[in-house]
Amino acid sequence: MEIYKILVIGNSFGEDATHFLHDLALTRGINTKVVNLYIGGCSLERHWRNIENEAKDYEYQLNGRATGNKVSIQDALAEEKWDYISFQEASPFSGIIDKYMTFLPSLVEYVKKNVRNKRTIYMLHQTWAYANGCKRDGFQYYDKDQMKMYNAIVDAVWKAADEVNIEMIIPSGTAIQNGRTSFIGDNFCRDGFHLSYDIGRFTVACTWFEKIYGINVINNSYMPQNIDKKRVEVAKRAAHCAVLN
Numbered sequence: 001m002e003i004y005k006i007l008v009i010g011n012s013f014g015e016d017a018t019h020f021l022h023d024l025a026l027t028r029g030i031n032t033k034v035v036n037l038y039i040g041g042c043s044l045e046r047h048w049r050n051i052e053n054e055a056k057d058y059e060y061q062l063n064g065r066a067t068g069n070k071v072s073i074q075d076a077l078a079e080e081k082w083d084y085i086s087f088q089e090a091s092p093f094s095g096i097i098d099k100y101m102t103f104l105p106s107l108v109e110y111v112k113k114n115v116r117n118k119r120t121i122y123m124l125h126q127t128w129a130y131a132n133g134c135k136r137d138g139f140q141y142y143d144k145d146q147m148k149m150y151n152a153i154v155d156a157v158w159k160a161a162d163e164v165n166i167e168m169i170i171p172s173g174t175a176i177q178n179g180r181t182s183f184i185g186d187n188f189c190r191d192g193f194h195l196s197y198d199i200g201r202f203t204v205a206c207t208w209f210e211k212i213y214g215i216n217v218i219n220n221s222y223m224p225q226n227i228d229k230k231r232v233e234v235a236k237r238a239a240h241c242a243v244l245n
Helices: 012-018 021-027 044-053 073-079 097-114 137-142 146-164 172-179 199-213 229-244
Strands: 003-009 031-038 058-062 065-071 084-087 121-125 168-170
Touching (some): 003 012, 003 199, 012 121, 021 199, 058 073, 065 073, 084 097, 097 121, 097 146, 121 146, 146 168, 146 172, 168 199, 172 229, 199 229
Parallel strands (some): 003 031
Antiparallel strands (some): 058 065
16 A cells, blocks of 8 residues: 655644544545654744754654654655655744744755655645634734634735745644634634644644545544544534635
């Protein structure tokens, strides 16, 4: 079976997003190797500094699970011929275009020069707005307004992707915003900004699945434990609509 190899140059939001991705794909007979390079709250600036210093500061997470291994970005790029590589900004800065443009161009240029697969597809992860009432300091950049943060993220990610010629945007933030209009309401985060371990993570994994593989996730039979069928349907539909529009 062919293995699709996905590298996330990420942080805790990358961890949340990809936790269920391997299992979703496997249910449709697609084998994946999903690696998230994890440093909590890691910004594009820190990713770039880590490249400069060849810092082995990343926790190597494989298919949604910690391995205990520490690696550098250089180690990860050398390890595989990655089919997909994702970038993202730290969540407080995710709606601020100037933050992207200071370090994202250098980061993307370096990765493209050093990747082993010259047909790698590059992705920009459009992350989600914080829950209303979130106490995190970064919410102040958006006047502690969820819709203002969401709209800023959408705008910044589109502009950044266009500037650095990234062809794929994963609309996780739109999927979560869609889900918030359902009976579940504003209950997709466990602490105001990280996704809940069940419905939040599942919704975004569905978004990654459909965007990457082009397969309608509504028809995917995978169900995580501890999520009832009604919530599973909301998650799939929220993701599907985000990818469509």
